[in-house]
Structures are given as C-alpha cells and as structure tokens.
Amino acid sequence: MPSGKTSAKPSVMRPVRDIAIVAFGQTDHLRSTDELSEVEMLMPVLHQVLAATGLKTSDIGFTCSGSSDYLAGRAFSFTMALDGVGAWPPISESHVEMDGAWALYEAWTKLLTGEADTALVYSYGKSSPGSVRDVLTRQLDPYYVAPLWPDSVALAALQAQALIDAGDTDEPALAGVASRSRQDASANSHAQLRGSVPQGDYVVRPLRTGDCPPIGDGAAAVILAAGDRARELCERPAWIRGIDHRVEAHSLGVRDLTDSPSSRLAAERAGAFERPVDTAELHAPFTSQEVVLRKALKLGDDVSVNPSGGALAANPMMAAGLIRLGEAAARIHRGESDRALAHATSGPCLQQNLVAVLEGEPS
Amino acid sequence: MASAPSPEVLRAPLVVEFPFTRSLGPVQSAFLTGLRERTVLGVKTTDGRTLVPPVEYDPVTADEIRDLVEVSATGTVTTWAWNHEPRRGQPLDAPFAWVLVKLDGADTALLHALDAPGRDSVRTGMRVRIRWAAERTGAITDIACFEPYEGPTGGEPAPHAGEFSDPVTGIVAAARLDYTYAPGRAQTAYIKALSDRKTVGERCPSCHKVYVPPRGACPTCGVATAERVEVGPRGTVTTYCIVNIKAKNLDIEVPYVYAHIALDGADLALHARIAGIPYDQVRMGLRVEPVWTEGARFPDHYRPTGEPDADYDTYKELV
Ligand SMILES: [Zn+2]
Numbered sequence: 001m002p003s004g005k006t007s008a009k010p011s012v013m014r015p016v017r018d019i020a021i022v023a024f025g026q027t028d029h030l031r032s033t034d035e036l037s038e039v040e041m042l043m044p045v046l047h048q049v050l051a052a053t054g055l056k057t058s059d060i061g062f063t064c065s066g067s068s069d070y071l072a073g074r075a076f077s078f079t080m081a082l083d084g085v086g087a088w089p090p091i092s093e094s095h096v097e098m099d100g101a102w103a104l105y106e107a108w109t110k111l112l113t114g115e116a117d118t119a120l121v122y123s124y125g126k127s128s129p130g131s132v133r134d135v136l137t138r139q140l141d142p143y144y145v146a147p148l149w150p151d152s153v154a155l156a157a158l159q160a161q162a163l164i165d166a167g168d169t170d171e172p173a174l175a176g177v178a179s180r181s182r183q184d185a186s187a188n189s190h191a192q193l194r195g196s197v198p199q200g201d202y203v204v205r206p207l208r209t210g211d212c213p214p215i216g217d218g219a220a221a222v223i224l225a226a227g228d229r230a231r232e233l234c235e236r237p238a239w240i241r242g243i244d245h246r247v248e249a250h251s252l253g254v255r256d257l258t259d260s261p262s263s264r265l266a267a268e269r270a271g272a273f274e275r276p277v278d279t280a281e282l283h284a285p286f287t288s289q290e291v292v293l294r295k296a297l298k299l300g301d302d303v304s305v306n307p308s309g310g311a312l313a314a315n316p317m318m319a320a321g322l323i324r325l326g327e328a329a330a331r332i333h334r335g336e337s338d339r340a341l342a343h344a345t346s347g348p349c350l351q352q353n354l355v356a357v358l359e360g361e362p363s
Numbered sequence: 364m365a366s367a368p369s370p371e372v373l374r375a376p377l378v379v380e381f382p383f384t385r386s387l388g389p390v391q392s393a394f395l396t397g398l399r400e401r402t403v404l405g406v407k408t409t410d411g412r413t414l415v416p417p418v419e420y421d422p423v424t425a426d427e428i429r430d431l432v433e434v435s436a437t438g439t440v441t442t443w444a445w446n447h448e449p450r451r452g453q454p455l456d457a458p459f460a461w462v463l464v465k466l467d468g469a470d471t472a473l474l475h476a477l478d479a480p481g482r483d484s485v486r487t488g489m490r491v492r493i494r495w496a497a498e499r500t501g502a503i504t505d506i507a508c509f510e511p512y513e514g515p516t517g518g519e520p521a522p523h524a525g526e527f528s529d530p531v532t533g534i535v536a537a538a539r540l541d542y543t544y545a546p547g548r549a550q551t552a553y554i555k556a557l558s559d560r561k562t563v564g565e566r567c568p569s570c571h572k573v574y575v576p577p578r579g580a581c582p583t584c585g586v587a588t589a590e591r592v593e594v595g596p597r598g599t600v601t602t603y604c605i606v607n608i609k610a611k612n613l614d615i616e617v618p619y620v621y622a623h624i625a626l627d628g629a630d631l632a633l634h635a636r637i638a639g640i641p642y643d644q645v646r647m648g649l650r651v652e653p654v655w656t657e658g659a660r661f662p663d664h665y666r667p668t669g670e671p672d673a674d675y676d677t678y679k680e681l682v
Binding site: 040144204 | 383441443445471482487534538548549550582
C-alpha cells in the first residue's frame, strides 16, 4: 500500500484484534444421507478440525452453530447436534437459525471482545427429507408473498429474467457459469456435482436444472483463533481482515434485482476494495446470481471465482455459506491465495449478504 | 473406496402442518381489507414514492408511513418467469408466469401469477390487470391472478382514508410441508429391537456409559457410539410426576403417573407411564418392568416387579 496515501476511509472497520480461520473441514455432500442422523453426519467434520489443530473440546473458548429445523422437519435439532461437540462440562455455546457464515460472524465478534481466544463454528443441513423448494417459501413475507407459495427457483428465475432484459447476461452465458463451476469442482472430492453436467430442461424458465444448485445434505466446520494462538495452531493462518453483512428490503418489488447493493456495501465495509483479491468464493446458488455478484463486488476476469465449484457443485443449505469462508481460507492455508474474498447469502434473490476478506502473511 | 452396504434404515412420511395466525398492522389491514373490496391501496413514502404492496415503515428511511393512496388494478410487468409445472399451493393449476407487476400509480412492484395462454405471449413491459377472486376474504389471494390487458393506462394515485366497514385485522397463513422421516442408524436399531420386545442402547467407547435410546453420539465425550448393548427389561423409577389433566385424544384415565426409568444396564433414564399400582404409591426407587400389549411397537406402560426398592445410591447419578 502506498505509504504517502492519506485519504482516510472511515467506512472500513478495522478489527481490534487479529483473528484467523485456522482449520476447515467439510463432509462429502450427498443427495441423501438417510442412514445418518444430523449429529452422525456432523461429528466427523468436528473431529477433523479438532485433529487438524490438536485442540480438544475443552480447549475451545466459544462454540457457535448454524442450521434450520425446517429443512429436515425436526424441532430443536441443533440441541441434538450438540451431542457431537461434547458439551459436558458445560461450554459457552450459541446457535443461529441461519447459514453457518453468520455463526462465524458471531464467533468472530466474540473473539473480538477478548472473552475467548478460540472458537469452533459449525453448520449442517439435511435437505433430503423434505422438498427444499417448498420449505424455503416459509422464509418469505407471510402476508403478501408466502401464501402464493413462490418457490426458490421461481424467485431466482425472476431475477435471471431481469438480468437478461437488462442485457447483463443471456442463457448461453449462464450455461457457461454452470459448466465452469462443475468443471472446477472436478478437483473437489467433496462436491456433489462434478465435471460435465448437462444443462438440462427448464425448471422455471429461464433457469434450467444446470442453472440451479444440487439439493443435498452436508456439514462443515471451521476453527477460529486470535493472534499468536492462531500462529501456534496453523502454519499459515487465514487472517480475517474485515467482515460485514448487510440486508436488502425484504420486498422483491422494491429492489433492483440486477444489482446487489448490500453485497457491495458489505464488501466496502470489509475492506474488499482497498486492494485487489486473487480469489473469490461466492455463495451463488443460481448461475444468474454469480452475474449479479461479480458486478456488485467489482470482480475482474483475473480473479479466480469459485475454484471449489461453488454452490452450483454442492449447496448443503445452512452450510454452503460457511463453506465459502472455509474454502477461501483453505486456499490461503495451502499458499494458493494471498488475499481472498468470501461471500455468503441467505434469503431469496440475494436478500442478505455477508462478505469477508481473508489474507495470508507473506511466507 | 468400497463402502459397507448401508444398513436398512427406517423411513416414514412426516407431515408438518400449521395454521399460522398473524395479526396485521394498520397499513397491512387496510391493504388486505381493500383487496376484499376490489380496491388496491399503496402507501406514500417520505420522498413521495408510492409503495404497492404497502408497508408500515419506509424501507429507505425507516420512517413510519401511513399515507394511503388508491392505485389502479392495471399495470406493467417488470420481470417474469415461466412456470410450466405449478406446485401445490400456487395460484394457478395450469402453466403460468410468475410476474412482478408495477400497478399504474405505483413505484414498486407486486409479486403474483399471470394467467397467459403460453410463454410466447409474455414479455417484460406487457400490460396486465388484476383478475379478482370470486370469493374474497382479505388476503393476497383475493387477487386470483393477473391477466393480459389491452385497455388504457390508469391514472394518478388518489388519496384514500383506508377505512372500511368490518376491517380485516388478521390472517391465517396455512402451511403444510411434507417430509420423509428417517431416524438414522442408531435409532433405527433401537426401533427394530423394540419389535422383538428388546431395548438396546449404545455404549460410549470413551466414558463407557450406555445411552438409551441411542443417539449415535456421546453428548459428554462428543464421540460416535456404535457398540450395541441390550438393557432392561427391568428398571428403577428415578423420578416421576402425577398427571391430573387429561390430554386430548388420550385414552388414559387421570390421575396417572409418568416416570423416568433407569433400565438395568443403562446410564440414561427413559420416560414411560407407570400403572398396576395406585398413583399415590409410586415412589423413587420402585422396581418396574415393561408391559406389552398385543401388536404394540413399544411398552404400553411399566408395572411394579414386586422386588424390594432399589437403594438410592444405585441410581442417584441418573436422577
Ligand atoms: Zn462418553
């Protein structure tokens, strides 16, 4: 950064403490996992991140999880999932009824306060027992929208058509996003859809099956650590330089569906625009959403977007956003990235957006 | 990597259904009552825009907004998507277009369905109008759908008091979700053993406690449990309560006793009903055994075995 630069950017919040992602684990994402309960699905990834850092449950300062009972139709399922953590003697624990990316945000703020030096964050989703298109209608405005049962693909299709009308994309370009994502996922052994996947028939036009994410079950976990603790636990920690989340008006008819001002603002607050990133893990379950995010986040063609294959290759609800943070961090751990942007979304048509900027120190 | 054949797991249909009763704020109440009367109301924001459907707080400034106006039942499609396979609960059974419609006089768009003869007849910018439902109750579904419209454009929004006789003050948002419930490996084994009138738990490889019913994990150690252990059939009452209120659809006379029972060999208490003894003679430490009825999938209740009571020290860890 030029040392003579004096133009202050007060909008960027500097963390008061250095906090890093030091370990990441995820399950194989599968269409169905009937033989496993949620805790049985989750436990191996918890053990994986603990083993990677050498930490025991009793060493963890704070635990936070993300999930939704609606997916599998099991009330208070997150309390059952806690069996996999080992919550005796009592631990400091919290849960968000959202994607685990937001659980990570809560854990990050907990570490910022100095009350803990390490945090375990996990999330999981079993979509296979229900119909995720119907289940997701229950998160919509209950007065004006939910009674019409517009499913998640239908709402994404409205956004896709708005982009096509605006000249921002067309169907072949969307097919290109789908193809690139699943080709990239060939190198990701956890992904559900890999390699050459047919673009398929229309689900809700203009979106085809290839434009939509696979429906599946999966779980993910990360460990956060502060300062020197992070350096002890990880050879090349992925430092969280900034993280922010923003939300749009809930009514779709109020928003410009071709843009994502909340993503842009979150990215600005997280410091994403101060220097270029080399990698971006975007939580874009639909091909058309990648078009919106690339524009809103000002990502050029030189940025490696979703080298993991992204949500088009594996979209375990409630975990896919946390996985974007984990995948970006893992690339830094491996020395494949120096500065990465990670994004998570929730709600219809990119309603809520979280952006984090991760960096590795020069080695 | 070759994986072991997955054990046969149990599955059953599970329906989650709820009539969600919600109250309305003043603006929502006026809007939904208006629909019942074939009147579409919007609300003016501080900066002069007209929001349809209306909300009670400005999405930009968060100001409280109450300034209602009436807009037209005609409008323009701002974006659309062709839905060739309508799903349960959606406004139309035949293929239709999802549309966002900016009604004449409004600055924002309303989501609904468009009944159109085919996908080729729909485009962004097309003119549409509301088709009202024959029976209207004060809900968004009072708009049956939109239909193509060739007539003149509606005029400017007109102020409206938003007052109607018999206003709608609440809605019932009925919801039904269908699942296939699969209890997973550990609980499948538990349920299958019950069909042979046996109770099985799983032992933790670390702390050696036996959990009944097994959950596949030790909540203390956070590790997987797999070693299957048969427990019971006899057990000890660790604590209990006397139920005095009759539950709906339950064919059991009150008062009755509901108890935690530590089956012999188990390190976690199950809960079940106690019978075969006057309710006021049930006590901690009482030794009990299961009573099965013909064709049942779990014990109907537990009854005293006649053994001497268990010593408190033998079950105090499980209370
Ligand atoms: Zn144990």
